[in-house]
Amino acid sequence: NAGVTQTPKFRVLKTGQSMTLLCAQDMNHEYMYWYRQDPGMGLRLIHYSVGEGTTAKGEVPDGYNVSRLKKQNFLLGLESAAPSQTSVYFCASSYGISNQPQHFGDGTRLSIL
Amino acid sequence: GEDVEQSLFLSVREGDSSVINCTYTDSSSTYLYWYKQEPGAGLQLLTYIFSNMDMKQDQRLTVLLNKKDKHLSLRIADTQTGDSAIYFCAESRTDSWGKLQFGAGTQVVVTP
Numbered sequence: 001n002a003g004v005t006q007t008p009k010f011r012v013l014k015t016g017q018s019m020t021l022l023c024a025q026d027m028n029h030e031y032m033y034w035y036r037q038d039p040g041m042g043l044r045l046i047h048y049s050v051g052e053g054t055t056a057k058g059e060v061p062d063g064y065n066v067s068r069l070k071k072q073n074f075l076l077g078l079e080s081a082a083p084s085q086t087s088v089y090f091c092a093s094s095y096g097i098s099n100q101p102q103h104f105g106d107g108t109r110l111s112i113l
Numbered sequence: 114g115e116d117v118e119q120s121l122f123l124s125v126r127e128g129d130s131s132v133i134n135c136t137y138t139d140s141s142s143t144y145l146y147w148y149k150q151e152p153g154a155g156l157q158l159l160t161y162i163f164s165n166m167d168m169k170q171d172q173r174l175t176v177l178l179n180k181k182d183k184h185l186s187l188r189i190a191d192t193q194t195g196d197s198a199i200y201f202c203a204e205s206r207t208d209s210w211g212k213l214q215f216g217a218g219t220q221v222v223v224t225p
Contacts, residue, residue, distance in 0.1 A: 004155075033212075040121070042201060042215040043156075058212070090155055101146060102213060104155035 002026050006091050006105035013081045013112050021076040021108050023091030029103075031096035032074035033058075034066060036087040037107070043090065049074055050096060081112045119202055119216035126224055131189040133219045135202030138183060142204040145178065146213065147187045150199045159187070159200075197223045 004025045013019060023032065030051050035043040035058075045058030049068040063085060065077045074093075078085060088109050092102040117137045125131045137145070143164050148156040162169045162176045162185075169176045175188040189196055199220050203213040 040217055042117075042217040043213075044215075045212060048212065092156075101158045101161060103158070104148075106153075106155040 004091055004093055004103050004105035006089075006108050008108060009106070010109045011111070013078075013110065015081060015083060015112060017081050018077070018079050019081065019110075020078075021089055021091075021110075023074045023076070023093075023105060024072055025074075025091075025093040025103070026072065027093060027103065028071070029093035029095055030071075031094045031102075032068065033092040033094075033102065034064070034074065034076045035090045035092065036060065036085075037090060038087050046076065046089075083112045086110060086112045117202055117204055117214050117216040119200075119219045121217065121219060123219055123221045124224060125192050125221065127192060127194060129192055131187075131192045131196065131221060131223075133187045133189075133200050133202075133221065135185040135187075135216055136183055137185065137202070137204045137214075139204060139206050139214075140180075140183065142206050144205040145176075145185050146201075146203040146205070147174075147176065148201040148203060150201065150218070152198075156201060192221075192223050194223050194225070197221060 007022045033048040034046040044060045047066040049055045052071040055066045067075045088107045091105045094102040119135045146161040147159045173190045177186045199218040201218045202216040
């Protein structure tokens with residue numbers, strides 16, 4: 001079972017460049033999430049999706065866009081990367097019911113120079 | 114406030130018990146989770162407890178919940194070097210089901 005797969009695993013960008021992070025899950029989960037993890041701050045929710053074709057803002061959405069064109073995929077885009085977006089990005093998915101836990105990918109380490 | 118708070122660091126000797134503490138502020142929380150993150154990896158669900166329970170035991174792991182004080186703890190019995198990791202407490206609330214509020218994580222270091 002692949003679970004939640006994130007690509008790429010590492011990336012270095014220059015300020016102003018754009019890129020898309022891909023998340024894929026094979027568990028038929030309705031809900032998908034993008035988090036960023038910064039030292040001493042735990043995980044903060046960027047955007048999430050409660051189903052195919054839907055997206056919603058989380059705690060720190062500015063500077064990011066997302067799309068959920070297919071149920072199994074959730075894309076996170078940075079249109080114009082900034083050094084403040086240097087972080088580790090995690091994707092997660094779940095059935096969306098409160099007693100069903102979120103399953104996480106291994107993360108994407110992104111550095112913006 | 115909406116913060117989930119944890120102590121940042123815990124050092125424990127191999128074979129001893131570890132206790133990681135967490136406080137949360139939202140009384141409407143339904144499920145409380147403990148995740149483990151090893152270096153360079155994602156978050157692995159360890160265990161979770163429903164808010165109407167006081168305790169849950171799963172092999173070496175014991176979760177205690179004091180709902181009155183909004184205090185959650187994770188006890189790891191017979192701590193091993195493989196238990197060295199960051200442990201995150203998270204709450205899932207009835208008003209935002211499916212979304213989790215995470216603590217900052219507790220770095221647990223197990224020494225021989």
